[in-house]
Amino acid sequence: MLIGGASFASVVRPEASLADEAAKPYPQYGLQDQFKLSDYEDMRDDKERTLKYELAIKRRLEMTSQKLTVLDLGTGAFALLAIQAARAGAKKVYAVEREAWAAQAARQAVADAGLEDTIVVIEGDSTSVKLPEKVDLIVSEIIGNTATGEGVVDIIRDARKRFLKECESKIICDARKRFSGAKMIPARCKTLVAPISYRYHKLKGSQREFRLDSMTKDLLFLSKPQVLENFEFEEPQKIKGVKASDLTENAKLLFPVPAQIAEQGGEFSGFAFWNRIELDEDNVIEVKGKPSHWPFVVLLTEEQPKPIPVGAQIELISDVDVSAGKFGSYKFKGELVA
Numbered sequence: 001m002l003i004g005g006a007s008f009a010s011v012v013r014p015e016a017s018l019a020d021e022a023a024k025p026y027p028q029y030g031l032q033d034q035f036k037l038s039d040y041e042d043m044r045d046d047k048e049r050t051l052k053y054e055l056a057i058k059r060r061l062e063m064t065s066q067k068l069t070v071l072d073l074g075t076g077a078f079a080l081l082a083i084q085a086a087r088a089g090a091k092k093v094y095a096v097e098r099e100a101w102a103a104q105a106a107r108q109a110v111a112d113a114g115l116e117d118t119i120v121v122i123e124g125d126s127t128s129v130k131l132p133e134k135v136d137l138i139v140s141e142i143i144g145n146t147a148t149g150e151g152v153v154d155i156i157r158d159a160r161k162r163f164l165k166e167c168e169s170k171i172i173c174d175a176r177k178r179f180s181g182a183k184m185i186p187a188r189c190k191t192l193v194a195p196i197s198y199r200y201h202k203l204k205g206s207q208r209e210f211r212l213d214s215m216t217k218d219l220l221f222l223s224k225p226q227v228l229e230n231f232e233f234e235e236p237q238k239i240k241g242v243k244a245s246d247l248t249e250n251a252k253l254l255f256p257v258p259a260q261i262a263e264q265g266g267e268f269s270g271f272a273f274w275n276r277i278e279l280d281e282d283n284v285i286e287v288k289g290k291p292s293h294w295p296f297v298v299l300l301t302e303e304q305p306k307p308i309p310v311g312a313q314i315e316l317i318s319d320v321d322v323s324a325g326k327f328g329s330y331k332f333k334g335e336l337v338a
């Protein structure tokens, strides 16, 4: 039984949700599209992220005696992953960056590291540049505040098709995957979601999405998280939660609320969304409850906090089209059901 519902709250582009707690107007597209130097510094200084990438890249490059050719897709101002790959023994690294100033800064970073013989910085959008040769491994970090929010699906599909060395046959390909390691880092990225009660909901009272620090104490999680999206880099045709054919999904997730939460007066505000990035089987970047430059994206689907009757469940209805427009379209509706 439907207890109450909100109209669809639209998150046109979750990763651009820069409305902070001071409630700035909802930004139009643009910020994460053009990173500032301080954004690259925040990413570099995100210890968990940078160290785990380094470990995963090293692990992969040391897995085979053969020296690998690598593409760092979206190398950023510090050519961070490209330098990690070169230091881990890559034969050649092509570091592609679409922002002209960042590509120039990346060239300087490569020179400062003394790696100009190994790393070639190429300025341009990966979907339109050409590489001098095909590569064995693609590393990237083009993951927004939610898994698909920076256009990773279309970018990776294109990059795999045009830049990866082809296998002689499926058997060789499968064997290579098993014995010689992956061709993609990360292996997959997920958007997790859970219903929440937000401490300052009454003050905020709006449906607009905003970001909260990954360590915030202002959210009470009303149920265990579930996977909203799972994008597999090795098999980019498969994306759980989003239909492969048109990348559009009207999915429903049902969250049971423990009786204790309802009995203690827990109230439903909306949903929190966050990333889990699985670089390889050993190196997984968790965002929830860890220091991270990635935040929670919070969407208040209710105008005001809503009391949760004992035994009620919370339903999330999502209408997602990751390929809509430039940045995809993300719309969500929450409902309390008995």
Ligand SMILES: C[S@@+](CC[C@H](N)C(=O)[O-])C[C@H]1O[C@@H](n2cnc3c(N)ncnc32)[C@H](O)[C@@H]1O
Binding pocket: 033, 035, 040, 043, 044, 073, 074, 075, 076, 077, 080, 081, 096, 097, 098, 099, 102, 124, 125, 126, 127, 140, 141, 142, 143, 155
């Ligand atoms: C989140 S930053 C990561 C930077 C760096 N790889 C790191 O890990 O610190 C993503 C970078 O990818 C670039 N980028 C995103 N899509 C791209 C594309 N299709 N082609 C080239 N660069 C792209 C952005 O301009 C940005 O510099």
